[in-house]
Amino acid sequence: MNPEMASPSSSSDRRISVLARHLAGVEMDSKNDSISAFPTSGSDNNSVFSHVVRGPEDPILGVTVAYNKDPSPVKLNLGVGAYRTEEGKPLVLNVVRKAELLLVNDRSRVKEYLPITGLAEFNKLSAKLMFGANCPAIQENRVTTVQCLSGTGSLRVGAEFLAKHYLQRTIYIPQPTWGNHPKIFTLAGLSVKTYRYYDPATRGLNFQGLVEDLSSASSGAIVLLHACAHNPTGVDPTFQQWEQIRKLMRSKGLMPFFDSAYQGFASGNLDADAQPVRMFVADGGELLLAQSYAKNMGLYGERIGALSIVCKTADVAARVESQLKLVIRPMYSNPPIHGASIVAAILKNRDLYNEWTIELKAMADRIISMRQKLFEALRARGTPGDWSHIVKQIGMFTFTGLNSKQVSFMTKEYHIYMTSDGRISMAGLSSKTVPHLADAIHAAVKQVV
Amino acid sequence: MAGFGKAMACREHVRIRLGARFMSSSSSSWWQSVEPAPKDPILGVTEAFLADPSPDKVNVGVGAYRDDNGKPVVLQSVREAERRIAGNLNMEYLPMGGSVKMVEETLKLAYGEHSEFIKDKRIAAVQSLSGTGACRLFADFQKRFRPDSQIYIPNPTWANHHNIWRDAQVPQKTYHYYHPESKGLDFSALMDDIKNAPNGSFFLLHACAHNPTGVDPSEEQWREISHQFKVKGHFAFFDMAYQGFASGDPDRDAKSIRIFLQDGHHIGISQSYAKNMGLYGQRVGCLSVLCEDEKQAVTVKSQLQQLARPMYSNPPVHGALVVSTILGDPELKKLWLKEVKVMADRIIGMRTMLRENLEKLGSPLSWKHITDQIGMFCYSGMTPEQVDRLTKEFHIYMTRNGRISMAGINTSNVGYLANAINEVTKSA
Numbered sequence: 055m056n057p058e059m060a061s062p063s064s065s066s067d068r069r070i071s072v073l074a075r076h077l078a079g080v081e082m083d084s085k086n087d088s089i090s091a092f093p094t095s096g097s098d099n100n101s102v103f104s105h106v107v108r109g110p111e112d113p114i115l116g117v118t119v120a121y122n123k124d125p126s127p128v129k130l131n132l133g134v135g136a137y138r139t140e141e142g143k144p145l146v147l148n149v150v151r152k153a154e155l156l157l158v159n160d161r162s163r164v165k166e167y168l169p170i171t172g173l174a175e176f177n178k179l180s181a182k183l184m185f186g187a188n189c190p191a192i193q194e195n196r197v198t199t200v201q202c203l204s205g206t207g208s209l210r211v212g213a214e215f216l217a218k219h220y221l222q223r224t225i226y227i228p229q230p231t232w233g234n235h236p237k238i239f240t241l242a243g244l245s246v247k248t249y250r251y252y253d254p255a256t257r258g259l260n261f262q263g264l265v266e267d268l269s270s271a272s273s274g275a276i277v278l279l280h281a282c283a284h285n286p287t288g289v290d291p292t293f294q295q296w297e298q299i300r301k302l303m304r305s306k307g308l309m310p311f312f313d314s315a316y317q318g319f320a321s322g323n324l325d326a327d328a329q330p331v332r333m334f335v336a337d338g339g340e341l342l343l344a345q346s347y348a349k350n351m352g353l354y355g356e357r358i359g360a361l362s363i364v365c366k367t368a369d370v371a372a373r374v375e376s377q378l379k380l381v382i383r384p385m386y387s388n389p390p391i392h393g394a395s396i397v398a399a400i401l402k403n404r405d406l407y408n409e410w411t412i413e414l415k416a417m418a419d420r421i422i423s424m425r426q427k428l429f430e431a432l433r434a435r436g437t438p439g440d441w442s443h444i445v446k447q448i449g450m451f452t453f454t455g456l457n458s459k460q461v462s463f464m465t466k467e468y469h470i471y472m473t474s475d476g477r478i479s480m481a482g483l484s485s486k487t488v489p490h491l492a493d494a495i496h497a498a499v500k501q502v503v
Numbered sequence: 504m505a506g507f508g509k510a511m512a513c514r515e516h517v518r519i520r521l522g523a524r525f526m527s528s529s530s531s532s533w534w535q536s537v538e539p540a541p542k543d544p545i546l547g548v549t550e551a552f553l554a555d556p557s558p559d560k561v562n563v564g565v566g567a568y569r570d571d572n573g574k575p576v577v578l579q580s581v582r583e584a585e586r587r588i589a590g591n592l593n594m595e596y597l598p599m600g601g602s603v604k605m606v607e608e609t610l611k612l613a614y615g616e617h618s619e620f621i622k623d624k625r626i627a628a629v630q631s632l633s634g635t636g637a638c639r640l641f642a643d644f645q646k647r648f649r650p651d652s653q654i655y656i657p658n659p660t661w662a663n664h665h666n667i668w669r670d671a672q673v674p675q676k677t678y679h680y681y682h683p684e685s686k687g688l689d690f691s692a693l694m695d696d697i698k699n700a701p702n703g704s705f706f707l708l709h710a711c712a713h714n715p716t717g718v719d720p721s722e723e724q725w726r727e728i729s730h731q732f733k734v735k736g737h738f739a740f741f742d743m744a745y746q747g748f749a750s751g752d753p754d755r756d757a758k759s760i761r762i763f764l765q766d767g768h769h770i771g772i773s774q775s776y777a778k779n780m781g782l783y784g785q786r787v788g789c790l791s792v793l794c795e796d797e798k799q800a801v802t803v804k805s806q807l808q809q810l811a812r813p814m815y816s817n818p819p820v821h822g823a824l825v826v827s828t829i830l831g832d833p834e835l836k837k838l839w840l841k842e843v844k845v846m847a848d849r850i851i852g853m854r855t856m857l858r859e860n861l862e863k864l865g866s867p868l869s870w871k872h873i874t875d876q877i878g879m880f881c882y883s884g885m886t887p888e889q890v891d892r893l894t895k896e897f898h899i900y901m902t903r904n905g906r907i908s909m910a911g912i913n914t915s916n917v918g919y920l921a922n923a924i925n926e927v928t929k930s931a
Contacts, residue, residue, distance in 0.1 A: 102703070102738050102769070104795060106648050109805035112812055115599060136595060144593040158589040164575040166567055167783045170546060203632075203815035210814050214670075219537050237813040340532060348596075355594045355820030366532035376540035383543060384666035385639055385814065386632035391784035392821035 113233050114473055121471040129469035130487055132478040135285065135450045136354055137417055140484045145417070147352050149409040153399040157392075165391065170379040172201020172360075173394040179401040180345055180360040184314060184328050191335050195368035198375040200361050200382070201389045204354075205315045205346030208361035209238050212311060212342045214381045215363075215374075216276060217243030220309065225276040226268070228252075230475060232285045235278065235313075244276070252287045257443035257455055259289050265302060274307050281314035281343075282327040283449020286477035290320065290448050296330045300337065310334055310341040318350040320449045322418035324411065340364055347397050349450065350414055356393030417481075421450060424483045428452075431492035437499055450481050460498040468494035544662055544902055552900040560898040561920055563911035566714065566879045567783055568846055571913045576846070578781050580839040584828035594820060599808040601630020601789075602823035608830035609789040612746060612753055613760060613772050620764070620793055627803035628791035629811065630818045634744045634775030635663060637790035641740060641771055642671030643810045644792075644803075645705060654740075655696070655706045657681075659904065661714045664707060664742070678706070681716045686872035686884050688718050694731060703736045710743035710772070711756040712878020715906035719749070719877055725759045729766045739763055740771040747779040749878045751847035753840070769793045776826055778879065779843050785822025846910075850879065853912040857881075860921030868928055881907045889927040897923040 111119065117133030139145050157163060171177065177199040181192055191197050202208040217223060225244045227235050228251035236246045249271070250263030268277065279299075284290055291299060303310060312331050318324045334341050346359040361378070365371040382388070400406045429444045444452050456464070456476040464470040470491060472478045483491060542550070548564030570576050600606070606628045610621050620626050631637035645652055654668045657680035668675050678700070679692035697706070708728075713719055720728060732739055741760055747753040754761075763770050775788040790807065794800040811817070829835045858873040873881050885893075885905035893899040899920060901907055912920060 103648055103792065103803055104799065106799070106802055106806055108802040109809040111805075112599065112808070115596075115812075115817075119598075134596070144595050146593055150594075154589050158585050164577055165581070165782055165784045166575050167546075167565075167777075170543065203819070206812075206816040207814070219534065234813060234816065241810075241813045340534070353594050354596045355817070357815060357817070357819040363534075365534055370532045370534045370537065373537045373539045374534050377537055379543065380540045380666075381670075383635075383663060384670040385635070386786060387635040387663065388784070388786070390632075390786040390819040390822065393819065 117471050117473055120465075124469055124471070126469040128490055130471065130482065130491060132470060132472040132480075132482040132491070135349065135479045135481060137349060137352060137450070137481040138484070140420070140486075142482075142484055142487070145352055147410065147413045149400055149406050149413060150352060150396055152409075153396045153406060156399060157395055163395075168201070168388045168391050168394070170200075170382050170388050171375065172389045173391065173398060175402065176201055176358075176394040176398040177360060179398055181362055183324065183401060184317065184331055184343060184345055184362070185335055185364075186325070186328070186332055189332075189335060191364050196366065196371050197362055197364050198371045198378065200375065200378050201394050202344075202359050202361045202382075203357040203386070203389060204348050204359040205313060205344050206234060206238065206359075207357065207389075208344035208346070208359045209235070209311075209313060210242055211378060211381050211385070212344060212361045212363070213239050213242030213244055214385075215378055216309075216311075216342075218381070219374075219377060220276070222272070222274040222276060222309070224272065225278055225311065226271055226308075227278045228264075228280065228284070230286060231278070231280075232313075233473075239278075247271075247275075249277070251284075252289060252453065254455065257289075257440075257453065258446065259291055259295070261291070261295055265298070268299070268302055268308065269306070271306065271308060274309065276309045276311050277303060278311050278313060279330070281312045281317065281331050283316035283320040283451075285315065285449070286451050286473070286475060287453040288447030288449050288451050289453070291330075293329065296333055300333055304337060304339055310339075312341060312343045314343060315346040316349055316449050317345070318411070318414045319418050319421070322415040322422075324414070335364055338366075340366060347393065351397060351400070351410070353393050353396065356396065357390060358393030358397055421480045424480045424485075424488065425452065427485060427488045428480075428483065428492060431488050432495060435492055435496045437492070437496045439499060450479055452478050452480055454478055454495065456495065456498060457502075460502045463498050463502045464494045467497065470494045548900050548902055551894075555898055555900070557898040559919065561900065561911065561916050563899065563901045563907045563909075563920070566778065566908050566910065568778060568781060568879070568910040569913065571849065571915075573911070573913050573915070576781055578839065578842045580829050580835050580842060581781060581825055583835060583838075584825045587828055588821075588824050597630070597817045597820050597823065599629070599811050599817050600804060601818045602820070602827055604831060605787070605823040605827040606630055606789055608827055609774055609776075610791060612830075613743065613757055613774055613789075613791065614764065614793075615754070615757075615761065618764075624797040625794050625800050626791050627794055627800040627807060628789055629804060629807045630823055631773070631788045631790045631811075632786045632815070632818060633777050633788040634742060634773050635667065635788075636786065636818075637773035637775070637788045638664065638667045638742060639671065640790050640807060640810055640814075641773065641792075642668045642673050644807055646671050646673050647810070648806070649705070652705050655700060655704055657707065657709065657713070659715055660707070660709070661742075676700075680713070681718060681882065683884070686718075686882060687875065688720055688724070690720070690724055694727065697728065697731045697735060697737065700735065700737065703738070705738045705740060706732070708739055708741050708759070710741040710746070710759050712745035712749040712880070714744065714878070715880050715902070715904060716882040717876030717878050717880045718882065720759070722758060722762070725762050729763050729768065732763070732768060733766060738771070739768055740773070742773045744773075744775040745778055745878050746774065747840070747843040748847050748850075751844040751851075753779075753843070764793070769795065776822070779846075780826065780829070780839065782822050782825060785825065786819060787822035787826055850909045853909050853917060854881065856914070856917045857909075857912060857921055860918055861925060864921060864925045866925050866929060879908055879910050881909055883907050883924070885924070885928060892927045893923055897926075899923055 121131040181199045226249045229248040249267035253260035317327045320327045343362040348354045432441045454476045458474040552562040653674040658677040678696035679689045682689035746756045749756045771792045777783045858870045861870045883905045887903040
C-alpha cells in the first residue's frame with residue numbers, strides 16, 4: 055500500500071497538504087488553459103449541488119427530533135405512533151425475543167439474498183393473517199403477496215405498479231390521512247385527490263361527504279382505505295357503513311387500496327380488525343393491500359410488511375407478480391431478511407402465535423385504558439368541550455381537535471410533543487403522565503383560541 | 504430514449520382502449536392486459552439451477568460467495584455480532600438517514616480512517632438498502648436536483664444499473680469500457696468518451712472489481728481518468744460493491760476513490776456490505792455525497808432523507824447493528840478483515856486453478872484474462888451460444904454474457920468446469 059495514501063492525522067499536517075494540493079491545482083491551471091472552473095474540478099470549491107436547499111423536517115419524525123433536544127424532565131413524546139409501556143419504554147414483545155433467539159441459535163441459517171418477492175413462507179402467512187386461513191381467493195391462487203419494507207414500502211411498490219399498469223392514475227386519499235401518503239403516491243407517479251372523511255364538528259366520520267365524493271370520482275379511480283384504526287383520526291366506519299362503501303365502490307369500478315398498519319391494535323382482535331378487507335375479498339373483486347408489522351409485532355425498525363394484490367384469476371396473479379418484481383429490482387433488489395424470518399417463525403408456530411395474540415391484546419387494552427383515563431381526567435378538570443371522541447376513536451391515535459396554535463402552546467409551556475394537526479399517540483401515555491397531558495390540554499383550550 | 508417513449512405511448516393507447524372495455528365488464532380483471540415480465544437475467548439463473556436435478560450441476564451465476572465446499576458462508580465476526588445483539592435490543596425506527604454509528608464507520612472505509620472530509624463533516628451520508636438502494640437514492644436525487652442531467656454508464660455493467668436510472672427517469676448513455684479482443688480495458692475509447700461528453704456530465708464508475716468483466720483500470724489509468732474529469736468538470740459517482748473483495752485489502756480497493764478525492768473531486772459513493780460482510784439478505788449499505796462544506800452536507804442529507812421517506816420511511820435496523828457492532832469493536836474488526844482476505848484469496852486461488860486447468864487441457868485460446876481480471880467475476884469471452892451449451896450439456900449455470908462468478912468455483916468442480924469450457928470453446 056502506498057504510504058502517501060494514508061491521510062495525515064494532525065491538523066497542521068492536513069492544512070499543509072490541503073495547501074499543497076491547492077498550489078498544485080494553480081500550477082496545472084497555468085499550464086493548461088482548458089481546465090475551466092467547472093463544478094467538480096479541483097480548482098474551485100463549487101459543488102454541482104450547491105443550489106440544493108434544505109429539505110423540511112418530516113412533520114412526524116421531526117417531532118421526535120425536537121423531543122430529543124428538550125432537556126425538560128416532564129417532556130412527553132406523543133408524536134410518532136410507536137408503542138410505549140406504562141413505564142414509557144419501548145417494548146420488544148416476548149414472543150419476538152423468543153423468535154430472535156431461535157433464529158440466532160440456528161447455525162444452519164444463512165444470510166443469502168431473498169428472492170425479489172421476499173421470504174415465501176412469510177408471504178403466505180401474511181396473506182392468511184389478513185384474508186383468513188380459508189379464504190377462497192388464496193386457495194384459488196388468485197392472490198399475489200410480496201414482502202416489502204413495512205407499510206411505506208408496500209404502498210410505494212403498489213403505487214408504482216398501478217402507475218405502470220393500471221388504466222387510471224388518480225388515487226383518492228381520505229382527508230386527513232397519514233402525512234407520508236400523498237408523498238408516496240406522487241413520487242410513484244400517481245395524481246392525488248382527496249375525499250371527505252373526518253368531520254371536525256362531530257369529531258367522527260363525515261359519511262355523507264365520503265359517499266358524495268366517492269360517487270363523483272371518475273370510474274376506475276383508485277381509493278386509499280385505512281383498513282382499521284384510521285391514522286390520524288382514529289375514526290373508523292361501522293360495519294354497515296363499510297358495506298355501503300363496498301357496494302358503492304364496486305358499482306363504480308373504483309379500485310380499493312387498503313393500508314393496514316394496525317391489525318390487532320384497533321379492537322385487540324386480529325380477525326375483527328380484518329373484517330373490512332375480508333368483505334371486499336368476499337365479493338370476488340380485486341384489490342390491493344399494504345400490511346405492516348411495525349406496530350402489531352413491534353418490529354418497527356426491521357421494516358417488515360407485505361403488499362398483496364387480489365386478482366380475478368390465478369393466471370393474472372402470476373403475471374402481476376412478475377411485474378411487481380420489475381418494480382422492486384431497481385428500487386432495492388430484494389427485501390431484508392431479518393424481520394421476515396421473525397414474523398414467519400411466530401405466525402407458523404401455534405404456541406408463539408397464541409402468545410403473540412395475548413401480548414397484542416395487552417397493548418391494545420392498555421391503549422383503551424389510557425383513552426378512558428384521559429377522558430376522565432379532562433372531565434374531572436371541567437375542561438370545556440365534548441371530549442367523548444377520545445373514547446370513541448379507535449387505535450393508536452386520537453385526533454384531539456386542538457389547533458396548531460394550541461399545540462404550539464402545549465409544546466412550549468408543557469413540553470408536550472405531538473404533530474401540529476392535533477394528533478396524539480395514545481401509546482405514548484401512561485397513568486403517570488395522563489394528568490400532565492390533561493393539564494396541558496386544559497390550559498391550551500382555556501388560554502389559546 | 505426513443506424506444507422507451509414509444510413503448511410508453513403504445514401503452515397509453517392500449518390503456519385508453521382497454522379502459523372503455525373494462526367499464527362495462529364486471530367479470531374481467533383490471534390486470535388482464537398485464538404482460539408477464541421477463542425473468543431477471545441474473546436471479547433467473549439461480550432459479551433455473553435450483554430446478555435442475557443433475558448431480559453435476561454447477562452454479563457460477565449470481566455473485567454470492569461460496570466456500571470451497573460450495574456452501575454459503577456466514578462470517579464468524581457476523582455470528583459473534585449477532586449473538587451480542589440478539590434478543591435484547593429494541594426495534595425502534597432508525598432515523599430516516601439510518602444508523603449514525605454505522606454510517607460513520609462506513610465512511611471511514613471508503614474515505615479513509617482519518618479522512619479530513621469526515622473530520623470536517625463535509626460528507627452527506629445516509630444508510631441505504633445495500634448498493635441497489637444507494638444507487639437508486641442517488642439517481643432520484645440526481646433527477647430532482649439536476650433534472651437536465653443524464654448518466655453515463657460503462658458498457659457493459661451490472662444489468663440493474665440500467666433499470667435503476669431508468670426508473671428514476673434519468674436518461675442514460677453508455678461509455679466504452681470493455682475491450683472484447685483483449686478481454687481487458689478499452690482505455691483509449693474510454694478516454695475519448697470522457698473527452699467527448701458534454702462538460703459537467705455525470706459518470707457511473709465501478710470503484711474496483713468491475714461487474715461483470717472483472718477488468719479494472721490500473722492506478723496510472725485512474726489518475727488519467729481523474730485528470731480528464733477535472734478538465735471536463737464531470738461528476739464521478741462510484742459504485743463500490745466489492746471493497747476488500749478485489750485485492751483482500753480494503754484500502755487498496757478504494758484506491759480509485761482516494762485518487763479522485765486527492766484531486767479535489769466532489770464525488771458520490773454507493774457502498775454495500777452484501778459481499779464483503781456476507782450480509783446479502785440484510786440489505787445494508789450507504790450512500791454518500793462529498794459536499795463543499797458542512798452546511799451543504801447537512802442540506803444534501805436532508806434532501807436524501809426526503810427521497811427515502813416516501814420509499815421506505817427509514818432503513819432496516821438489524822444489518823446496520825451487525826455492521827456497527829463489528830466495525831466499532833477493534834477485535835471484531837480485525838477478525839472481519841482477516842475473513843475478507845480469506846475470501847478474496849480463495850477467489851484469486853480459483854482464478855489461478857481455472858486458468859492452469861484450461862492451459863493443461865491444451866485449449867487453443869488464451870486464458871490469461873482469467874488471472875488478469877479481478878474480483879468476483881470473470882468475463883470469459885464465451886458467446887451466448889457457448890453458454891447455452893454449457894448449461895444444456897454440462898449443467899453449468901451462468902449469465903449468457905459469459906460472466907463466471909468465481910465464488911461458485913471450488914477445488915471439487917474446477918476441473919469439471921475447465922473441461923466443459925474447453926469442450927464448448929475449442930473449436931471457436
